[in-house]
Amino acid sequence: MIRQTLMAAPRKAGVACALSLAALVAGCGGIPTNRTVESVHQPVVERTNYTLDLQTGPGGLPYQEQRRLADWFETMDLRYGDRIAVDDPLDSPQTRAMVESITGRYGLLLSDRAPVTTGHVNAGTARIVVTRSTASVPSCPRWSNSDANPNNATSSNYGCAVNSNLAAMVANPEHLLKGAEGTGETTIMSSNKAIDTYREQDPTGKQGLKAANTGN
Numbered sequence: 001m002i003r004q005t006l007m008a009a010p011r012k013a014g015v016a017c018a019l020s021l022a023a024l025v026a027g028c029g030g031i032p033t034n035r036t037v038e039s040v041h042q043p044v045v046e047r048t049n050y051t052l053d054l055q056t057g058p059g060g061l062p063y064q065e066q067r068r069l070a071d072w073f074e075t076m077d078l079r080y081g082d083r084i085a086v087d088d089p090l091d092s093p094q095t096r097a098m099v100e101s102i103t104g105r106y107g108l109l110l111s112d113r114a115p116v117t118t119g120h121v122n123a124g125t126a127r128i129v130v131t132r133s134t135a136s137v138p139s140c141p142r143w144s145n146s147d148a149n150p151n152n153a154t155s156s157n158y159g160c161a162v163n164s165n166l167a168a169m170v171a172n173p174e175h176l177l178k179g180a181e182g183t184g185e186t187t188i189m190s191s192n193k194a195i196d197t198y199r200e201q202d203p204t205g206k207q208g209l210k211a212a213n214t215g216n
Contacts, residue, residue: 031146032153039159041142043135043167043176050076050130051117060094061126069128070102076130078106081172085114087127095126135173137164 034040052072054065061069078084084103086096100110114129121127140160170176 031148031150032144032156032158033151034158035151035153037154039154039163041137041140041159041163043137043163043173045133045135045173045176047131047133049115049117050132052128053121054126054128056088056090056092056095056124056126060092061098066098066102069099070105072128073102073106073130078103078108078130080107081133081174082108083111083131084108085111085129085131087114087117087121087129089121089123089125092126099126099128133173135167135170135176137167140164 052069054061054069056062056065076082084099086099088095096110103110111131114127115131117127117129137160140157140163142156142160144156167173167176172180
């Protein structure tokens with residue numbers, strides 16, 4: 001398992017403890033020093049790689065290995081935002097197709113390239129890599145014990161609520177690092193298809209009313 005930590009946004013405002021008597025008494029962060037509206041508390045995205053090595057054959061994955069993979073995916077509780085990759089030294093299209101079929105049950109697609117993982121993958125073995133990202137804002141909440149604010153700065157907890165909620169609610173934490181890429185088709189184009197279909201449809205009464213017998 002490999003864990004990688006990335007900052008979701010650069011810290012534009014430099015925050016440092018002033019080398020003064022007040023800072024030494026209050027401690028680092030005791031007296032706010034950020035005089036901008038850019039919060040120093042930014043979301044941090046952590047990536048964790050989970051791996052499973054499977055035995056392969058001439059026809060791809062044997063049935064028992066397919067069952068192992070399906071059970072592992074179920075245990076991992078795959079969800080939106082997870083990235084699945086296959087590290088296969090033989091680059092077998094049959095193996096990739098079988099993994100892709102099982103992955104498709106969760107509405108996910110295989111990545112084109114597998115991330116670097118620990119250890120060597122021998123021929124006859126395929127390593128399945130699940131990359132999962134999480135987002136959080138470290139050191140939040142951060143309430144200062146000092147009411148002194150000689151720098152006219154924002155509070156030490158400024159930005160914690162907004163950015164912590166953003167990190168908790170984002171469906172795919174990777175979007176905090178890089179926004180979702182479009183498919184080339186805008187939402188307006190997609191919605192217009194449904195609208196045009198509705199408008200071009202013949203009215204239900206175009207063929208006239210059906211004769212109905214109202215008698216007993």
